[in-house]
Amino acid sequence: MEVGERCPAGASLALEVTCRHQRAACYARNITLAPLPDSTTIHTLHHAFMSFPSPSIALRFRSSVATVALLAPFVIGCAPKADSGKPRVVSVSKQINEFIYAIGAEDVLVGRDLTSIYPPQIKQVPSVGYHRALSAEGIISTKPTLLITDGNVGPEPVLEQVRKVGIPVVTLAPGGTVDSAQALLTKLGQQFHREHAADSVLALWRAGMDSLWRDTVQWSGPKRPRVMIIHFGQMINNYLALKRGGSADAMLHWAGAENAIDSVGGMARLSPELIARAAPDVIIATDVGFDRYGSAEKFKTLPGVALTPAGQSDRIYRVDEQELMYFGPRTPAVVRKFAAWFHPSLYGGRATAGRATLTPGT
Amino acid sequence: MVEVEHVSYAVGRARILHDVSVRFQPRKLNVLLGPNGAGKSTLLKIATGLLTPTAGLVRYMLPQGARALDTFPVDALARTRAVLSQHVEVAFPLAVEDVVLMGRYPHYGRTPTARDLEIVAAALDLVGMTDFRGRVYPTLSGGEQQKVQLARVLAQIWNEGESPRGQKCLFLDEPTSNLDVHYQLHLLEIARGLRDVDCTVIAVLHDLNMALQHGDAFFLLDGGRVVLETEDATTIPRDLLERVFRVRADRAVDSETGESFWRFRL
Amino acid sequence: MIPRTRRGHAGVYLTLVGLLAASLVLSAAVGAFTFTPARIATLTAQLLGWVPAAPADALDRNVFIQLRLPRVLLAGLTGAVLGVSGTLMQGLFRNPIVEPGLVGTSAGAAFGAAIVFVFGAGTFTRPLGTLAVPVLAFAGAFAATMIVYRLSTAFGKVHVFTLLLAGIAVNAVCGAGTGFLSYIARDPQARNITFWNLGTFTTADWRGVTLVAICFVVCFGWSLRAGKALNALMLGEEEAAYLGIDPRRLVMQLLVANTLMVAVATAMVGVIAFVGLVIPHVLRMLKSSDYTFLLPASALLGAVTMEIIDVVARLIIPPAELPIGIITAVVGAPVFLAILLRQTRQGGAWLQG
Numbered sequence: 007m008e009v010g011e012r013c014p015a016g017a018s019l020a021l022e023v024t025c026r027h028q029r030a031a032c033y034a035r036n037i038t039l040a041p042l043p044d045s046t047t048i049h050t051l052h053h054a055f056m057s058f059p060s061p062s063i064a065l066r067f068r069s070s071v072a073t074v075a076l077l078a079p080f081v082i083g084c085a086p087k088a089d090s091g092k093p094r095v096v097s098v099s100k101q102i103n104e105f106i107y108a109i110g111a112e113d114v115l116v117g118r119d120l121t122s123i124y125p126p127q128i129k130q131v132p133s134v135g136y137h138r139a140l141s142a143e144g145i146i147s148t149k150p151t152l153l154i155t156d157g158n159v160g161p162e163p164v165l166e167q168v169r170k171v172g173i174p175v176v177t178l179a180p181g182g183t184v185d186s187a188q189a190l191l192t193k194l195g196q197q198f199h200r201e202h203a204a205d206s207v208l209a210l211w212r213a214g215m216d217s218l219w220r221d222t223v224q225w226s227g228p229k230r231p232r233v234m235i236i237h238f239g240q241m242i243n244n245y246l247a248l249k250r251g252g253s254a255d256a257m258l259h260w261a262g263a264e265n266a267i268d269s270v271g272g273m274a275r276l277s278p279e280l281i282a283r284a285a286p287d288v289i290i291a292t293d294v295g296f297d298r299y300g301s302a303e304k305f306k307t308l309p310g311v312a313l314t315p316a317g318q319s320d321r322i323y324r325v326d327e328q329e330l331m332y333f334g335p336r337t338p339a340v341v342r343k344f345a346a347w348f349h350p351s352l353y354g355g356r357a358t359a360g361r362a363t364l365t366p367g368t
Numbered sequence: 369m370v371e372v373e374h375v376s377y378a379v380g381r382a383r384i385l386h387d388v389s390v391r392f393q394p395r396k397l398n399v400l401l402g403p404n405g406a407g408k409s410t411l412l413k414i415a416t417g418l419l420t421p422t423a424g425l426v427r428y429m430l431p432q433g434a435r436a437l438d439t440f441p442v443d444a445l446a447r448t449r450a451v452l453s454q455h456v457e458v459a460f461p462l463a464v465e466d467v468v469l470m471g472r473y474p475h476y477g478r479t480p481t482a483r484d485l486e487i488v489a490a491a492l493d494l495v496g497m498t499d500f501r502g503r504v505y506p507t508l509s510g511g512e513q514q515k516v517q518l519a520r521v522l523a524q525i526w527n528e529g530e531s532p533r534g535q536k537c538l539f540l541d542e543p544t545s546n547l548d549v550h551y552q553l554h555l556l557e558i559a560r561g562l563r564d565v566d567c568t569v570i571a572v573l574h575d576l577n578m579a580l581q582h583g584d585a586f587f588l589l590d591g592g593r594v595v596l597e598t599e600d601a602t603t604i605p606r607d608l609l610e611r612v613f614r615v616r617a618d619r620a621v622d623s624e625t626g627e628s629f630w631r632f633r634l
Numbered sequence: 635m636i637p638r639t640r641r642g643h644a645g646v647y648l649t650l651v652g653l654l655a656a657s658l659v660l661s662a663a664v665g666a667f668t669f670t671p672a673r674i675a676t677l678t679a680q681l682l683g684w685v686p687a688a689p690a691d692a693l694d695r696n697v698f699i700q701l702r703l704p705r706v707l708l709a710g711l712t713g714a715v716l717g718v719s720g721t722l723m724q725g726l727f728r729n730p731i732v733e734p735g736l737v738g739t740s741a742g743a744a745f746g747a748a749i750v751f752v753f754g755a756g757t758f759t760r761p762l763g764t765l766a767v768p769v770l771a772f773a774g775a776f777a778a779t780m781i782v783y784r785l786s787t788a789f790g791k792v793h794v795f796t797l798l799l800a801g802i803a804v805n806a807v808c809g810a811g812t813g814f815l816s817y818i819a820r821d822p823q824a825r826n827i828t829f830w831n832l833g834t835f836t837t838a839d840w841r842g843v844t845l846v847a848i849c850f851v852v853c854f855g856w857s858l859r860a861g862k863a864l865n866a867l868m869l870g871e872e873e874a875a876y877l878g879i880d881p882r883r884l885v886m887q888l889l890v891a892n893t894l895m896v897a898v899a900t901a902m903v904g905v906i907a908f909v910g911l912v913i914p915h916v917l918r919m920l921k922s923s924d925y926t927f928l929l930p931a932s933a934l935l936g937a938v939t940m941e942i943i944d945v946v947a948r949l950i951i952p953p954a955e956l957p958i959g960i961i962t963a964v965v966g967a968p969v970f971l972a973i974l975l976r977q978t979r980q981g982g983a984w985l986q987g
Contacts, residue, residue, distance in 0.1 A: 120954070135954035141836050144954060146697055147666035163837035171696040418875055446878030456869050459728055460923040470866055474878040478862075524877070 093198075096145050098137045099156035101180050101332040103128055105191050108207050108335055111198035117148040121240075124328040136240075142167035156180050180332060182252065184215060187333035207335055214338030218260060221345075224352065225262025231348045232266040233258050234286035234316070235330065236308075237273060238295030245295055245308065246273035247280060254330045257337065261344035263288070278310030288323070288348055289316040296324040323347055369394050370415055370537055370568055371434070375424035377410055377592075384410050385592045387424070392585070394535060394568040396599075397560055399583035401576065403613050406589040408572045409541055415570065416451050416539050430535055446474035449537035450524040454545050456517050458505055464516050465501040468492055471523030483528070491523040492516075495558060511551035514543065518555060527565055538562055540571035544578075556582045576613075577629045580604075588612060602628060643927050646920070650934035654710070657941035661706045665948045667697050674698070700839075708838040708902065709944040710937040711846045713909065715899040717936020718854055720910025721917075721928045722892045725864035726885050727797060730918075730973065733910035734896045737801045738778035740907070741808035743900035744831065746774025748815045768845060771901030772894060778804045779893045783886075832957030833906040835944055842902040849898045853891040854933060860888055861926030868923070906959050908966025909936060915973055 096117035097103050103122040106112050112128070119137040122128055134144045138160040145153060145168055153168050153175045165175050176197075180190050188208055195204025235248040235258070248254050250270045258265055266284035267274060274280060291305060299305040302322040306312045316322055329340045346353045370392040377385040384407045392398040392415070400408040413419040415426055417437045426437040428448065440448070450471070458467070468491055472484040492498045495515045500508065505516065525536035540559060544552040552575070560582060563569045573579035580586070580601040588596035588604075590612045598604065609617045615632045622629065663669050669677070677698045679685040687695065716734070723732045734740050750766045782804050786797035812831070863884050866874040871881040900906075913932045921927065940958075943965075947956045 133954075139954065141666065141955050142701055143666040143697065143836075143948075146693075146701070149693070161834075161837055163839070167701055167837070167839070170700045171693065416876065418872060442880065443878040446876065449876075451873075451876045453870075453872065456873055458868055459730065460868055461918065462868065462923050466865075466922075466924065467869075470869065470877065473862055473866055 093152060094148070094150045095152045095154060096134060096148055096150040097122075097154040098134065098140065098145075098159055099154065099178075099180075100124070100328050101187070101334065102154055102156055102178065102190070102194065104328060104334055104336075105194050106198070109191070109195050109198065109200040109203040111194070111200045111203075114198060116150055117145060121327075124326065140164045142171075146171055146173065152176060154178060184256075184333045184337070188212070191335075211335045211338070214335070218338045218341055221342075222260050222262065225260075225345050225349055227262065230262060230264040231287040232285065232315075233263040233288045233290060233344075233348065234266040234281070234284050234314075236276065236289060236291045236295055237327070238292060238298065239273070240294065245276040247276050247284070248273050253333050253337075256333075257330065257341050257344060260341045261348055263344070263348045276308075276310075281310035281314060285314055287315045287319075288321045289314065290323050290325050290330075290344075290347075292325060292327040292330060294327065321347070369429040369535070370570065371427040371429065372411070372415060373424050373427065375411070375414055375421040375426065377407075377414060377419065378422050383592060385414070385421070388589075388592070388594055389424075390587055390594055390597065392537075392568055392570050394566060395563050396569070396584040397563055397582060398568070398570045398585045398587065399579045400570070400572045400587050400589060401579055402589035406612075407592040408589050411589065412539055412541050412570065412572050416449060417445055418451075428535075428537065443474050446524065448525070448535075449539065450521040451539040451541065452514075452518055452521045452543045454542045455510075456513070460506075462505045463501070464497065464503050464505055464508070465492070467505050467516055468501075468520045468523055471520035474524065487523050487526045487528075488519075491519040491526065494522060494561075495519045496554075511547045514547055514551060514555065518543070518558065522562075525567070527567075535566060535568065537568045537570065540569070540573075542572050542574055545574055552578065576609075576632075580629070581627065643921070646927075646931060647934070650931060650938065653938045654934055654941075657938045657945075658706060658710065661709060661941040661945050662698075662702055664945050665702065667694070667702065669694070669698060669702070704840050704843045705835045705838040705944070706941070707843045708846060709835050709940045711843065711850055712835075712899045712903050712906070713936035713938070713940025713943075714854070714933040715846065715850050715895045715936070716906060716909040716940070717913040717932035717934075718850075718857065718929060719892050719896050720912075720936075721914040721925070721932040722857055722864075722888055723910065724914055725867060725925050725928075726888055726892075728868060728870070729798070730915060731911065731970075732798070733908070734892070735805070735905075735907045735910070736798065738782050738804035738808060739775045739893050739896045740900055740905050741805045741812075742778025743771040743775035743897040744905050745778075745808040745811045745815075746770035746772070746897075747901050748812045749774070752815045752819045768898050768901035772897035774808070775893050775897035775900070776890075778808055779889060783889060831905055831959075833904040833959035833962070834955070834957050835903055835947075836955060838902075846899050846902055849895050853895040854929075856891050857888055858929055860884060861924075861929055864888075864925035864929075904957075904959065906962055908962045908970060909939065911973075912966050912969050913939065915969075 093114045094116040095106075095114040097106060097115060098117075098119035100119070100122045103115070103118055104124055106115060107125050107128065112131075115128070115131050117134045118128055118131045119140075120133045120135055121137065122133075132148065134148065135141055137155075137158060140159060140161070142164045145164070150173055153165075153173055155165070155175065155177050157177050157179045159165065165177075169175050178190055178193060180187055188211065191204055191208060191211075192201075195201045235254050237246045237248060238244075239246050247267050248265070249267050249272055250265045252272075255265050266286035267280070268284075289305075289311065296302075296305060299307065302320065302324070305322055306317045311317045311322070325340070325343075328334075329336055372388055372390045372392075375385055375388045376383070388407075388411060400411060402408050410419065414421050417426070417440065420438070427434045428437065428440070430448075437445075465488060468488045469480060469484070471491070472480055472487060476484055489498070489501075492501055495518050497512065497515050497519060500512065500516070505513065508516065521538065525538060527536065538559070544555055547555070556578065559569055559571065563584070571579075571583070573583070583601070585599045586596070586601065586604070587594055588608070595612065596604065596608060606617050606619060609615075609630065613632070615634060618631045618633075619628050620631055621627070659671055659674065662674050663671065673694070676685065677691070677695050680687045680691065680695060681699055681703075719739075720733045723734060723737060724730055726732075727737075747767050747770060750770050782797060782800040785800040816831075863874070863879045866877045866879050867881060867884070869877075874881050874884075913936050914928055917928055917931050917935060921931070943958060943961050947958055947961055950956050
């Protein structure tokens, strides 16, 4: 972005801006600081924007007191927690939380579920428990004005209990397609009056997807590498393999691979026979499951893994669950990351940490 | 008095008692004798009302008339007759006096009366276990436990001077089998003391000599039939004993007391 | 039983009632929302209409009345149910290591409830509506208990050994059934089973409280009259029969009452183990084995214990809650082992039927 260019997030131009390097994603965020008594003080709006796929960009604009004066009402009006009439939202869905941060509405968030850990700032928001083991009192004690779920919550009576106390509960099902996920983002934009931000995020997302689908052709050859995605189910304390159908599988497909598991629907419990029959060329493990072993080398000790082509050629990669389990603005970047892993020949050699990926420390 | 009339008992195809008719007199220690499997315990249980005979009936002769056992309501029966079993196992830490108090259960509803508590004390005294009243039952020796059970059983049929005087029955089912000779004799002595208070006492005893020494009326069973009924121990024929018990029997006479007893060998 | 110890009983009752009152207040006060005793009093007064309801208190009042109060009551009732149930079972089977879990009651209830969770929207549950879970839980618990009972009274007597072994078998079958159901269950249903299987009071509502309360009062009242008979049963079935008690009828009646109580409570809160085992044992150690004392005392002590456990469940990992079953297992299993050790050391008395 150049000086004087219109910021898609709607922020004004003459502002001090620092970009924070995020993972392959695009965000527009407004953080306002509490207005200081001295009127000549500069309010700094941090504006993080990164156009895909280039690395970090630092943008500088000259600050202007006049702009500050212009923006002051806007700033004060958006100060979080200073106003008692402000909405207080508890959201117990990873996807919805990520989207809320994407459209810059995170000020309203007063509670999240335990497993929502993206973006990292969300960890400062208090957790109300695991989304399948919620406690009504825990949610209500944050004094929310709204509870949002994506339908994947338990135990069921908790929603009823929250309603009984007078707190509205909204369930926004994300659907299983990119279109429905994008519709969800739009809906959230409307919910939190951040339509503008939502629109810009969507525009970038769509552009990313279009570009992705154009590039998909070069990755899809007659022989697709077989990829297995290994997830860790915390409720059942066991490893699972993702089957076909579903967002992760779609991403595999776009990246020019095929799911090593032949059957459709949900997840299968991992067993050495299953792994042997699947014989994946590449294994992708989600964060919790991977971190239990700590490294790709140790992960090979999971029964059955060492004998697979993936294990033998050391093609085991770590990915965050939230990059994989639903469609979001980061999806284009994630798929490209996969493509680099799956088709090392196209990217000039083995795709390892840092190279041709935007995810450091894989 | 307890009348057993033409009682038969069978379980499935096995016939345990064949047409037994006996009469147990009050004020006597009636003893059932016989080898294992003769049906003594079964006959006893039928006489107590625990088992129902497949044929025949049992009658209790009460002052107000005879009463067939199957017409007795359970609680009235419990107040009329009591049974001391061979061994009562209690798995919980009960106090001795609480065990004896259970003998009074058929007599009171929710809470025991003062009279009930008096009877408990008297029963303990009769068996010589007053000092044990606060002890925990499972910690007692076999003999002590059996005496406590006897106290309970006595408390159950304690004669309270009802008018007209009820006639109570006391059944003893091999009560001395696990006891040493001291306790055996003590128990039998108490049993004998009871028959003097208008009680019908019926006992199954294993030790033949002890039975003959203490009993008043003897009923010898073999294979589910009564083969001998007598009140005179000396008239028991030797060859009958040998046949029933499948042993060799010799009668001997105690040179000091003049009492006769049996010596057995295979 | 004997007057001088009866006065001691009164002392124990008073202590237990006092403890219950204290634990009720504690349980009502503690949690993600904290209510001081004064606040509790105010809100209760508002609830009863003695004091006009202040609109500013609306959220607090709603939370207290809709969430906290039913939960406190449900915890107390469940504790009472489990305590009495343990006492009853130990009296009926003359064995100190018996509780509803052992005879298949809890497992059967769990299986019945799992059926509703997995096949929930089926036609046979729709007419029952929200009563589907307790009704099917009772059906499951009753079927399991009856199977065990029938197996162990084959020849007219209750054989304790057979009963315990049959209980193990039925437990295994019900457990396998529930496990299978949770394996084939689609995700939302499986969530319900796994969460509920460990016992929780978070989903308490007035409906559940009323249901459990009614069942408890009826069944407990019924079983209170059997105190003397249970005492006599300690001597053995024959001895009890000689004392004028019909052991088979007694066992049957009390089994039905017990199963009803436990099944309904399990349907509401899930599977909670060890309470029925430990409560009567503690009371026996502290005071007396007399069932006319044990039955009411175990209701009180059970309620107190459950309130305290529920408070702990709320405080350990706020704002989330630990399942109750985990706490009772952590506390109860060592106690169970200690009882086992003691019994074995004292000899095989407890093995006799």
